[in-house]
Amino acid sequence: MRVFSSAKTSDNSERVVLERVSAVAEALPRLPRADCVLLDLQLPDAVGLDGLARILAEAPTIAVVVLTGRQDDTAGIAAVGAGAQDYLAKDQVDGQLLLRALRYAWERGRAEQFEQRLLQHQLLMRENARLERGLLPSPLIEDPRLGLTVRYRPGRDGTLLGGDFYDAIEVPDGSVRLIIGDVSGHGPDEAALGVALRIAWRSVVLAGMPMSDVLDLVEKLLLVEAIQPLFATVCALTVAPDRRSLRMTLAGHPPPLLLDSPDGPRLLSENLGPPLGVTPGIERHELHVPLGRQWSLLLYTDGIFEGRTPDGRRHTGPERMHDIATRLLPERRDRDETLDRLIRTMDALHGGPLDDDIALALLTCDPAGERR
Template identity: 60%
Template sequence: MRTLAGALDGPVAVDCVLLDLQLPDAMGLTGLTRLLRHAPGTAVVVLTGQDDEATGVAAVAAGAQDYLGKGQVDGPLLGKALRYAWERKRAEQAEQQLLQQQLLASENSRLERGLLPTPLLADRHLSLAAKYRPGRNGSLLGGDFYDAIELPDGRVQLVIGDVCGHGPDEAALGVALRIAWRALVLAGLPTAEVLATVERVLVHERIRPLFATLCMVEVAPGRDSLRMSLAGHPPPLVATRDGRGHLLPGEKLGVPLGLIPDARWDPLDVALEPGWSLLLYTDGVFEGRVGDGPARLGHEKMAELLLRLLREAGPDADRGAVLDRLITRVEELNAGALDDDVALAMLTHFPEAGG
């Protein structure tokens, strides 16, 4: 009689196995346990002793798809049992995959809520439109995050950041950085201290050498100026109500967080016209290809595209709808979904009407 050890000497390259529970080197459910450990994707029908239904039921509970008693098996019955066992195994695997996908979607949803919070804005003359679009592999979140907070003195703080890479580690780190940023801003710390402390959080929380880019903006209580600090992040775009605008200067671009100890990020002050819109974005929105060659869209062309969309939509258009059109147009230029995640946050000032 063939032994189980001999059968498991190499890979099991069959869809279904008929397993005798009375082999010389494997009696009872021991053989089933060894087989399932060696070939978890294989369907199993166990062959029990005659009138030994209890052992068969126990085998099914332990992972077999069916059981047959010796002396009660003929050719047609055996063929039918093996076919049905394989179909049941396939159904079990499909159900398990569905459950895994549901668990992954639930986990992504929790991470996404941490990366993309509800902004804390009270000024009725301000409105924030935010959009997030996962990259080509939507099952993997990146570390893109944003937040917006209005302080008691009327200042509005905005941030957008991007942890390099994709996956749960990067997303979890992005959540930690975003929560740390919000807590530090609510505590009233100056911008330089906020950035330095967020960087310390990054260094202590990362499980491998990761860095993050970040753009932090403070809008003055009078809504007529802003102060911007860049840590390796592309500069925001500012637009007027009639669709004119430009990217803010990037000459004071600092290094990303997590690269150089004791780095500094010098702020830049910018005047604003009434009725402005300010777009903060991550690099996924402009790194898509243009045409069949290697050329990329780039953040300057992306800015031109957004300004054109704003002019076409008009000054009172829904800014969220404009951002949706921007993402759609960028994907069309890329001839498909973008590889990287996209996070967009547009803060708009309405000087004469509620937001």
């Protein structure tokens, strides 16, 4: 039995290093540094396909070429079916054929590994997309005057969902409830808690709970479900049935940006209370905001502005994000493209994709929608 590895020499030619062993047990410790194995099916400690099975159990991705007896195609085909890359008859092997077979087996093994990783990645992406569609909400708004455009992007590679969450529901009296929030920390526990808080909020809103009680119940769930001390920032608001005013509660969350208001763009930043989970049971205050006939309201989580500039010296900051949003939002009627441009611009200021989770919700009111 022979174990091969290869390397490039100084003149860029290929150098093959051969280690000869007489038993599978001697080969197993050498497999991590090997590229290919030439395996005799008749060894002192392994007969037939037993040696192949032991080698592949120890090194599943290694290329193996088996040596069979004279004209024994049946054993060779069985070995290939069991995971070998190729087989050779002992009485038909010469130096060139052997080297070509080993090189072919090695390259074929590498190609199969790449295809397997690609397939696994594609399957994971499709599965993640299906799961994310199930976990992210479907806003329930029927009023043709209102438009809701959302964007959600986890901030860590390979993550399905982050700790940010949002939801929106039009209730029977015609008012619209909307929430956006951010669970402190990063990881699967925080993501799961964010989903739980969103579902809890939707459940109590659909049950007809008054706005003053909803956040208290959501906070109680946070305290029960969090497996470690965590808090969540939240912006919750109710738009009146006539769409000319809203009531809002902030719990440690960045204030939304109101556009097209009678007083021009402004932040709704009064009565900022502590995050959920910090001071349970505290009385929370509502801010009443009058609205014009046509308006846009941007809600967001802090991931959109907490990226650092490429030199790493300072955060981009909310003021810069507000200036960019104020310029972009009124100039485009394509709200999807507007939010995408906002994210791309903030990514560029960061010098690459932002590190943190991002959730954006753009709620617009256009009276012309009633006539469409």
